[in-house]
Amino acid sequence: MKDEEKTHFGYREVEPDDKAGLVANVFHSVADRYDLMNDLMSGGIHRVWKRFTIEVSAVRPGHRVLDIAGGTGDLSSRFADLVGAEGEVVLADINDSMLRVGRDKLLDRGYHDNLRYVQANAENLPFPDNHFDVVSIAFGLRNVTDKERALGSMLRVLKPGGRLLVLEFSKPESELLSKAYDTYSFRILPVLGKLVAGDSDSYQYLAESIRMHPDQESLREMMESVGFTRCEFFNMTGGIVALHRGIKG
Amino acid sequence: MESINPTLHTGALAALELALNQALQLDKPGIRKLAQLQGQVFRLDCTGPQLDIYLLPDADRIRLMGFWDGEVTTSIRGSASDFAELARTDDAAAALINGNIELQGDSAPLMELQKIIAGLELDWEAPLVDSLGDVTGHQLAEALRGVFSWGQQASASISRQLEEFIHEEARLSPPRQELEDFYQDVEQLGQRVDRLQARIRKLAASVRQVAG
Numbered sequence: 001m002k003d004e005e006k007t008h009f010g011y012r013e014v015e016p017d018d019k020a021g022l023v024a025n026v027f028h029s030v031a032d033r034y035d036l037m038n039d040l041m042s043g044g045i046h047r048v049w050k051r052f053t054i055e056v057s058a059v060r061p062g063h064r065v066l067d068i069a070g071g072t073g074d075l076s077s078r079f080a081d082l083v084g085a086e087g088e089v090v091l092a093d094i095n096d097s098m099l100r101v102g103r104d105k106l107l108d109r110g111y112h113d114n115l116r117y118v119q120a121n122a123e124n125l126p127f128p129d130n131h132f133d134v135v136s137i138a139f140g141l142r143n144v145t146d147k148e149r150a151l152g153s154m155l156r157v158l159k160p161g162g163r164l165l166v167l168e169f170s171k172p173e174s175e176l177l178s179k180a181y182d183t184y185s186f187r188i189l190p191v192l193g194k195l196v197a198g199d200s201d202s203y204q205y206l207a208e209s210i211r212m213h214p215d216q217e218s219l220r221e222m223m224e225s226v227g228f229t230r231c232e233f234f235n236m237t238g239g240i241v242a243l244h245r246g247i248k249g
Numbered sequence: 250m251e252s253i254n255p256t257l258h259t260g261a262l263a264a265l266e267l268a269l270n271q272a273l274q275l276d277k278p279g280i281r282k283l284a285q286l287q288g289q290v291f292r293l294d295c296t297g298p299q300l301d302i303y304l305l306p307d308a309d310r311i312r313l314m315g316f317w318d319g320e321v322t323t324s325i326r327g328s329a330s331d332f333a334e335l336a337r338t339d340d341a342a343a344a345l346i347n348g349n350i351e352l353q354g355d356s357a358p359l360m361e362l363q364k365i366i367a368g369l370e371l372d373w374e375a376p377l378v379d380s381l382g383d384v385t386g387h388q389l390a391e392a393l394r395g396v397f398s399w400g401q402q403a404s405a406s407i408s409r410q411l412e413e414f415i416h417e418e419a420r421l422s423p424p425r426q427e428l429e430d431f432y433q434d435v436e437q438l439g440q441r442v443d444r445l446q447a448r449i450r451k452l453a454a455s456v457r458q459v460a461g
Contacts, residue, residue, distance in 0.1 A: 045256065045260070047263070048255075048256055048259045048260040048263060049256070051259050051263055052255045052256075052259045052315070052316065055259070055314045055315065055316040055317070056316055056318065058317075058318040058319060060319075234255055236256045237256045243255075
């Protein structure tokens with residue numbers, strides 16, 4: 001098989017058909033400790049990143065929202081609060097372990113009326129055209145094998161005027177921060193992963209996959225190329241994370 | 250491409266919202282009155298320091314946001330000192346008309362909100378100080394008092410008590426003069442850094458010119 005037909009799994013090049021399975025193993029492995037690890041890795045700042053995402057989402061009562069790679073449901077629960085009884089939130093994740101942990105957590109917190117759970121691949125979303133007011137994908141796009149196809153699928157299920165929000169690790173704005181971040185990601189993060197989730201490889205993958213993910217401008221261009229309009233991004237924490245927003249015209 | 254730095258702003262507002270709602274939970278009648286304003290959006294546009302806060306009364310709580318993509322019922326704009334000036338008056342309406350604060354949109358809901366919040370028996374200081382630390386918590390509480398124009402007596406009393414506590418009992422913060430000197434030093438340092446940066450840019454341009 002030719003190189004251009006391969007895809008990245010962290011720094012490794014793998015066959016496209018293998019990537020989903022490899023990513024699945026990572027998340028099966030860390031699902032139970034996912035929330036704890038997020039807090040530890042980011043010092044709790046991931047909550048702030050997600051809160052800002054909610055603000056930019058402009059979700060209103062009665063909206064229908066799709067939270068792709070929704071994992072343990074941080075965004076979905078807030079969306080469910082905002083859409084109210086008239087609206088609906090669909091928490092979708094390709095990984096059944098993550099979906100189970102998320103569903104249990106949200107049920108325990110009393111979320112059930114306006115929240116559904118769907119195991120789905122972002123590249124082939126099993127929903128009708130023009131169906132959602134808002135689609136979000138937080139820390140999920142970099143794990144998708146064919147990102148353009150996934151973005152196209154998200155565009156399809158959005159209503160005209162609906163908005164896509166992509167929250168993802170990105171490229172730090174300053175060189176100094178970038179170096180400190182590299183040290184943290186490749187020296188400290190895998191050790192944390194080993195200690196807390198009992199799995200350093202998964203967190204090594206996390207660090208590598210972040211480096212292989214398109215930077216802010218590239219992702220914005222990719223969103224435009226699949227048909228989103230008014231695409232823009234907001235850098236957070238010095239560009240370590242960026243929130244991209246695009247509108248379906 | 251975006252000028253706002255959302256992380257700090259959003260984080261501070263999250264803490265403030267938590268503190269505010271903890272305090273609100275102590276006053277159920279106040280919450281019921283607040284629910285009448287559900288659906289209104291108030292924008293507080295602080296020009297110095299540069300800060301936007303959107304305040305959204307809900308059924309049983311207030312949401313604070315740094316970003317709002319939608320219509321605003323009422324917007325007030327001014328510097329922190331303008332808001333502080335507003336805090337020193339008993340008559341918020343007169344202060345808004347005669348002061349430096351610009352008001353856009355419908356003033357009636359804002360007056361209503363001001364009346365409701367001024368009537369609440371809230372202890373803003375304790376939860377703010379708990380979640381943000383003494384100095385920041387106190388400063389934010391001062392700003393909030395400015396915005397909603399608490400009665401002069403309540404404001405002076407709480408300020409005095411907290412200042413006494415911080416300076417004299419807990420010894421958590423240096424006196425105002427020391428702080429002001431420190432802020433001045435920081436500002437001067439900031440200006441020097443700006444000048445140095447400009448000089449470095451100029452030198453770098455000269456080096457590039459010589460090398461090129």
